[in-house]
Amino acid sequence: MPSDGPAVSEESSGASTGERSAAAEYPEELECDVTDVRGTSLHLRPIRADDADRLVTFHSHLSPDSIYRRYFASHPLLSPTEVSHLTQVDYQERLALIILDGEEIVAVGRYDEVPPGATAEVAFLVRDDFQRRGLGRILLNKLASAAWSRGLTSFSAVTMSENRGMISVFEHCGYPVTLSADGEERYVTFPIDPAMRTSVAKGPDQPGAR
Numbered sequence: 001m002p003s004d005g006p007a008v009s010e011e012s013s014g015a016s017t018g019e020r021s022a023a024a025e026y027p028e029e030l031e032c033d034v035t036d037v038r039g040t041s042l043h044l045r046p047i048r049a050d051d052a053d054r055l056v057t058f059h060s061h062l063s064p065d066s067i068y069r070r071y072f073a074s075h076p077l078l079s080p081t082e083v084s085h086l087t088q089v090d091y092q093e094r095l096a097l098i099i100l101d102g103e104e105i106v107a108v109g110r111y112d113e114v115p116p117g118a119t120a121e122v123a124f125l126v127r128d129d130f131q132r133r134g135l136g137r138i139l140l141n142k143l144a145s146a147a148w149s150r151g152l153t154s155f156s157a158v159t160m161s162e163n164r165g166m167i168s169v170f171e172h173c174g175y176p177v178t179l180s181a182d183g184e185e186r187y188v189t190f191p192i193d194p195a196m197r198t199s200v201a202k203g204p205d206q207p208g209a210r
């Protein structure tokens with residue numbers, strides 16, 4: 001299983017230095033409204049400890065295939081320990097962003113810093129009925145911006161070779177992505193320096209707005 005690593009506009013998240021800053025109360029400035037490719041208005045914000053029930057409900061609505069692609073195993077139920085781990089983050093070395101449709105979580109993106117630091121592993125999970133609506137791309141952009149402003153300089157990920165959706169999100173993110181294969185798995189690494197992002201992907205974070 002891959003590690004769990006694993007908004008307002010990108011501009012407002014202070015993505016300018018890559019220097020470490022002091023940790024970390026709830027980063028309200030990362031909250032923002034987003035719009036998916038169908039024009040549905042959704043709310044993006046950092047996860048909180050009181051999202052435990054919402055996360056359990058989100059997980060219960062995922063298809064076995066989506067769960068397998070995320071956890072590399074059948075994993076129909078999250079244990080209480082997992083729920084605590086996934087919802088209680090320090091917003092610095094571990095950050096999770098959720099997208100809500102009303103009160104329901106429909107997508108989660110997270111990064112977890114990998115010791116000794118500067119790089120973090122990312123992971124994403126979008127509810128099946130919200131997949132291919134641009135949410136994976138929005139979450140990656142917001143996570144990269146937040147991570148850079150917290151002093152992290154690169155992201156890594158492990159995904160299944162057949163996971164076209166995840167690989168496409170990375171390939172089109174605008175950062176110089178390196179992909180390598182090892183059997184059934186693909187390893188992805190890339191710097192998250194905004195200066196290295198190609199201009200085609202630098203536009204607004206809304207799907208279809210590039």
Ligand SMILES: CC(C)(COP(=O)(O)OP(=O)(O)OC[C@H]1O[C@@H](n2cnc3c(N)ncnc32)[C@H](O)[C@@H]1OP(=O)(O)O)[C@@H](O)C(=O)NCCC(=O)NCCS
Pocket residue numbers: 065066067069070122123124125126127130131132133134135136137138157158159163164165166168169172
């Ligand atoms: C993989 C996943 C995170 C992608 O998120 P998403 O919100 O569905 O992706 P987006 O709508 O942002 O799509 C981004 C790009 O990927 C493409 N894409 C998305 N799903 C795709 C699929 N199944 N096949 C081919 N391309 C796909 C989109 O067309 C889009 O391309 P574009 O940038 O050229 O427009 C989501 O489908 C998911 O949660 N899957 C199950 C769990 C999983 O695989 N997690 C990854 C573990 S690291």
